[in-house]
Amino acid sequence: MTNIWIICRKELKGYFASPIAYGLMAFFALIFGYFFYAAVAIFVLRSTDPMMMQRGMPMDVNEWVVRPVMMNVSVIGLFIIPMITMRLFAEEKKTGTIELLATSPVEDIEIIVGKWLAAVLLYGSILLLSSVNLAVLFLYGSPEWKPIFVAYLGLLLQGACLLAIGTFISNCTKNQIIAGAGTFAICLLLWVLSWVSAYETSTMGKVIAYLSVTDHFENFSKGVIDTRDVVYYASLTFFGLFLTSRSMESLRWRA
Amino acid sequence: MIKVEGLTKRYARNVAVNNISFEVEKGQIVGFLGPNGAGKTTTMRVLTCFLPPTDGRAEVAGFDVIEKPMEVKRRIGYLPETPPVYPEMEVVEYVEFVGRLKGVPKNELTRRVDEVCDRCNVGDVKTRLIGKLSKGYRQRVGLASAIIHNPDVLILDEPTAGLDPEQRKETLGLIKELAGEHTIILSTHILPEVEQTCEKVIIISRGKLVATDTMANLNSRLRGAELVSVEVEGRSGSLNRDSVQQRLEQIPGVSKVTYREARQDRLLFHVESMQGKTVRPDIARCIVQADWNLIELHTAGLSLEEIFLQLTSSDKPTGGAQ
Numbered sequence: 025m026t027n028i029w030i031i032c033r034k035e036l037k038g039y040f041a042s043p044i045a046y047g048l049m050a051f052f053a054l055i056f057g058y059f060f061y062a063a064v065a066i067f068v069l070r071s072t073d074p075m076m077m078q079r080g081m082p083m084d085v086n087e088w089v090v091r092p093v094m095m096n097v098s099v100i101g102l103f104i105i106p107m108i109t110m111r112l113f114a115e116e117k118k119t120g121t122i123e124l125l126a127t128s129p130v131e132d133i134e135i136i137v138g139k140w141l142a143a144v145l146l147y148g149s150i151l152l153l154s155s156v157n158l159a160v161l162f163l164y165g166s167p168e169w170k171p172i173f174v175a176y177l178g179l180l181l182q183g184a185c186l187l188a189i190g191t192f193i194s195n196c197t198k199n200q201i202i203a204g205a206g207t208f209a210i211c212l213l214l215w216v217l218s219w220v221s222a223y224e225t226s227t228m229g230k231v232i233a234y235l236s237v238t239d240h241f242e243n244f245s246k247g248v249i250d251t252r253d254v255v256y257y258a259s260l261t262f263f264g265l266f267l268t269s270r271s272m273e274s275l276r277w278r279a
Numbered sequence: 280m281i282k283v284e285g286l287t288k289r290y291a292r293n294v295a296v297n298n299i300s301f302e303v304e305k306g307q308i309v310g311f312l313g314p315n316g317a318g319k320t321t322t323m324r325v326l327t328c329f330l331p332p333t334d335g336r337a338e339v340a341g342f343d344v345i346e347k348p349m350e351v352k353r354r355i356g357y358l359p360e361t362p363p364v365y366p367e368m369e370v371v372e373y374v375e376f377v378g379r380l381k382g383v384p385k386n387e388l389t390r391r392v393d394e395v396c397d398r399c400n401v402g403d404v405k406t407r408l409i410g411k412l413s414k415g416y417r418q419r420v421g422l423a424s425a426i427i428h429n430p431d432v433l434i435l436d437e438p439t440a441g442l443d444p445e446q447r448k449e450t451l452g453l454i455k456e457l458a459g460e461h462t463i464i465l466s467t468h469i470l471p472e473v474e475q476t477c478e479k480v481i482i483i484s485r486g487k488l489v490a491t492d493t494m495a496n497l498n499s500r501l502r503g504a505e506l507v508s509v510e511v512e513g514r515s516g517s518l519n520r521d522s523v524q525q526r527l528e529q530i531p532g533v534s535k536v537t538y539r540e541a542r543q544d545r546l547l548f549h550v551e552s553m554q555g556k557t558v559r560p561d562i563a564r565c566i567v568q569a570d571w572n573l574i575e576l577h578t579a580g581l582s583l584e585e586i587f588l589q590l591t592s593s594d595k596p597t598g599g600a601q
Binding site: 026027030031034037038041042119120121122123124125126127128129130131276277 | 324327328329330331349352353355357359361363364365367368372376377379380381382424
């Protein structure tokens with residue numbers, strides 16, 4: 025356990041000692057700010073629309089602002105995640121520092137989990153930036169906090185599983201660019217898989233659609249925690265970390 | 280302290296290390312010699328549990344590298360050829376990190392870090408970023424972190440590579456100082472370094488063990504024989520190369536005569552004596568008796584450089600090798 029924390033702390037320091045963390049945070053804040061602004065602007069426009077006024081029911085902030093914005097964040101995440109994970113192992117393999125870790129009395133899995141945990145913590149702190157914008161909603165309206173909390177949980181779970189996959193890909197190569205591009209490709213693929221369900225209704229189509237990461241986030245964005253989604257994210261995370269440990273082992277045998 | 284038996288490491292196509300066996304006793308400082316690509320780094324990586332051997336066994340401090348890697352890793356300090364430092368870390372931060380990783384108890388950590396930093400002369404750059412340090416400093420930071428947990432065995436892969444002569448001297452001095460407390464294996468292809476620092480030498484070439492011996496034995500064994508350089512000139516006209524060579528070979532105590540070159544009318548030969556024989560007076564007498572001009576006669580002596588080349592250039596082990 026302490027070893028995991030030692031590695032994790034070192035990784036976090038690495039992120040914050042370089043421009044990576046700040047760059048990603050700025051990138052996220054910019055894009056999120058834009059989406060948030062757009063959602064609020066639409067909300068304000070619609071809520072003053074006479075057609076809507078006639079329904080006699082006030083528009084729900086959660087449904088009109090929080091939900092679409094959170095769905096957007098889950099897609100922005102796909103772009104941020106490769107940039108977080110690409111350096112994790114690829115850099116250490118390139119500079120040779122992996123030799124230090126591999127010859128220290130630390131289990132492989134402790135190295136992997138430590139690095140992955142640091143990535144998750146960084147991703148979480150990037151997500152937290154968006155809470156500044158959401159706080160404004162509380163200032164001028166009265167959204168419910170529970171669905172927002174669930175949405176964040178969903179984003180973190182989704183992030184955790186994609187980060188695990190990114191960790192694995194970073195372990196497969198010495199080249200950070202390849203690690204980043206590969207992770208991005210997989211993230212993108214896991215996102216667009218859900219589009220299959222639009223035209224394919226066979227069992228195969230359903231299976232493929234089930235594999236899509238963003239589909240599983242939909243329930244979270246509504247404020248619903250479905251065990252199926254949690255199980256999906258958790259198993260994909262374990263799968264990613266498991267593959268990483270295998271790849272790390274093969275590294276030693278192949279060298 | 281270190282025991283290697285029939286160690287073999289095969290990569291996909293080539294054999295990097297082929298059936299090597301050697302032993303290192305506690306407190307010894309051993310030079311691991313070989314040309315580039317001989318398998319030095321691979322052997323060291325096996326000893327540090329970075330790579331598993333394809334065949335054979337390796338033991339460090341009584342623990343097998345495959346069965347008990349954690350125990351081995353705890354007892355080894357390893358400095359790879361390029362020091363595994365993180366450029367974005369400060370020196371103290373890095374040494375502390377390695378200390379934690381190697382399991383140095385928390386309450387001793389600060390004291391140990393100060394100790395090894397002073398020991399390796401990096402005390403004055405403690406708060407500098409490693410990325411901003413020169414190669415020599417980085418090497419010393421690497422060395423400091425390798426001894427942070429006071430390991431029984433210290434494995435150093437080309438610790439002087441890329442250093443200037445001054446830094447090289449310093450680093451070697453430091454390593455020599457450390458020898459008392461730690462068992463040290465030091466790989467290099469620079470021979471004078473081995474002569475200066477090591478008690479025992481293990482020479483490998485193309486993955487095979489060529490010789491293992493103490494420095495003193497190796498010296499006397501290969502230097503006991505005298506190498507003499509002889510330059511001869513005919514009194515009238517040029518000399519027949521073969522007849523001179525034959526004549527020289529007949530001198531008692533001479534083991535080998537090699538023709539080197541012709542300088543105008545002069546011929547240059549290298550004559551090797553048998554163990555412990557002095558042949559210079561005999562050579563001089565022989566040449567004078569043959570009525571040739573003796574232009575030059577001096578001992579060339581086998582430098583360690585030549586010994587090394589001799590041992591590593593042929594595949595078969597030379598006399599006395601294991």
